[in-house]
Amino acid sequence: MNPEFLRNAWLEATPIRLALIAGLTLLLLAAGAAVPFGLPSPAALALGAWWFFVVLWGTRSAALSVVGEIRERTWDSQKLSSISPLEMVWGKLFGATLAQWFGGAICLPFILAPVWIAQGPRGALSYAVILVTLGVFAQSLALLASLNLVRRSSGNWRLDTFLCQVAGIGGSFFYYSLWSSLPAIARNGMRQIVWWGFPVGLSDFHLISLLLFTGWTLVGCWRAMRAELRFANGPYVWLGWLAYLCLYQAGFEHWLLQRMRHALDGIDFAAHETEIRVALAAIALAGTVYGMVFLEPKDPVRLRWLGERISRRDFARAFHALDAWMLSWLATAIAALVLAAMLAADPRLPGAWLTVLAAFCFLTRDAGIFVLMRPLAGARGDFAALAILGALYLLLPAVLPGLAPFLLPLHPGWLGLIAAIAEPAAVWVLALRRLRINHRLR
Numbered sequence: 001m002n003p004e005f006l007r008n009a010w011l012e013a014t015p016i017r018l019a020l021i022a023g024l025t026l027l028l029l030a031a032g033a034a035v036p037f038g039l040p041s042p043a044a045l046a047l048g049a050w051w052f053f054v055v056l057w058g059t060r061s062a063a064l065s066v067v068g069e070i071r072e073r074t075w076d077s078q079k080l081s082s083i084s085p086l087e088m089v090w091g092k093l094f095g096a097t098l099a100q101w102f103g104g105a106i107c108l109p110f111i112l113a114p115v116w117i118a119q120g121p122r123g124a125l126s127y128a129v130i131l132v133t134l135g136v137f138a139q140s141l142a143l144l145a146s147l148n149l150v151r152r153s154s155g156n157w158r159l160d161t162f163l164c165q166v167a168g169i170g171g172s173f174f175y176y177s178l179w180s181s182l183p184a185i186a187r188n189g190m191r192q193i194v195w196w197g198f199p200v201g202l203s204d205f206h207l208i209s210l211l212l213f214t215g216w217t218l219v220g221c222w223r224a225m226r227a228e229l230r231f232a233n234g235p236y237v238w239l240g241w242l243a244y245l246c247l248y249q250a251g252f253e254h255w256l257l258q259r260m261r262h263a264l265d266g267i268d269f270a271a272h273e274t275e276i277r278v279a280l281a282a283i284a285l286a287g288t289v290y291g292m293v294f295l296e297p298k299d300p301v302r303l304r305w306l307g308e309r310i311s312r313r314d315f316a317r318a319f320h321a322l323d324a325w326m327l328s329w330l331a332t333a334i335a336a337l338v339l340a341a342m343l344a345a346d347p348r349l350p351g352a353w354l355t356v357l358a359a360f361c362f363l364t365r366d367a368g369i370f371v372l373m374r375p376l377a378g379a380r381g382d383f384a385a386l387a388i389l390g391a392l393y394l395l396l397p398a399v400l401p402g403l404a405p406f407l408l409p410l411h412p413g414w415l416g417l418i419a420a421i422a423e424p425a426a427v428w429v430l431a432l433r434r435l436r437i438n439h440r441l442r
Helices: 003-012 015-034 042-071 075-079 085-095 098-152 157-180 182-187 202-228 236-250 253-263 269-295 300-311 315-320 324-344 352-399 401-407 414-441
Strands: 192-195 198-201
Touching: 003 085, 003 098, 015 042, 015 098, 042 075, 042 085, 042 098, 042 157, 085 098, 085 202, 098 157, 098 202, 098 269, 157 182, 157 202, 182 202, 192 202, 192 253, 198 202, 202 236, 236 269, 236 324, 253 269, 269 324, 269 352, 300 315, 300 352, 300 414, 324 352, 352 401, 352 414, 401 414
Parallel strands: none
Antiparallel strands: 192 198
């Protein structure tokens, strides 16, 4: 069996801890069954206890599975062991949270019993799959966030653990709120969602989406663990995730068209369905650029090495060593150019292609700000970059409205495009110059 799983299981799931969890949980449920009618039922108490064990406590244990090793200075010795990245992820994710899953397993029968009575075996099985998958999703998201923060080497492990726990809890609560609102949506007449032209039941669509995103989160943990253990990842897994994200996001074109028809009457959005699909994919790709350029370390040494490979025309090695945010930027560039070409050929949307190109240029500027602030502000560079973006997108347009067309992709003409091209060019010149200066100083 996986030695890392066994080690974490012996450390976390001790007999005393399991006995305390079982005793307190059963005592709570017995008290709920004995109280007068009108107070929380045993099923409601069991659901609350399940959230406490699997989501609240489980995400913290998952986040601490690596961060705790760093604090105790045992992580370096683990990285030198012969345990593979997949075994390390499995051992950390499910071994460190074994006690929490034990408590959740005690609660599940009390949660599912009323569902079995009301909806039958199929409803109870579906609800069980959702709860278990949601727990895995929350814990794997917390582990993934912790592995990304470990690569940043911030040193503030208490804050990092809290942020990772918030990421896991936020993701699980966001999905569960959508799932719990399905009955209200169905009562309003919407029982299906049209995705890529195919009608799919809302419950089935949400369940399949949860399973797919949980699978990708686990793949992300494996990939992040490989990077932490100094394995070369390559670009293809990330490119596969980007392709999946574009396919998933673009499928909501029909749903968006329905909402836009109600909001803006008289406009034939159906004539632009292809452009809308490409735009949805481009927006999803742009989101991954912002997310990964903030999370990834942007090591100046690595960036200089990539520049040397490109200057020597060693494009194959450079491509296989690109960071995730760079791959996302390239994919966004392709999507933006395709969308701009489609809009330029459509006389019904004059000037829209200039806005698309300007938006991509501002995205390039923002990524350059993150790269520039890394050598200037060190470990706080990413937060300094966020402050600069807040000033560019919120503060300055509010204080000086005349500058808004030069800071945001709002100007539909050539003047806005020229400003959008000049700003990223200036930012990247400064960033590359700063990288060279730091290299000379060393």
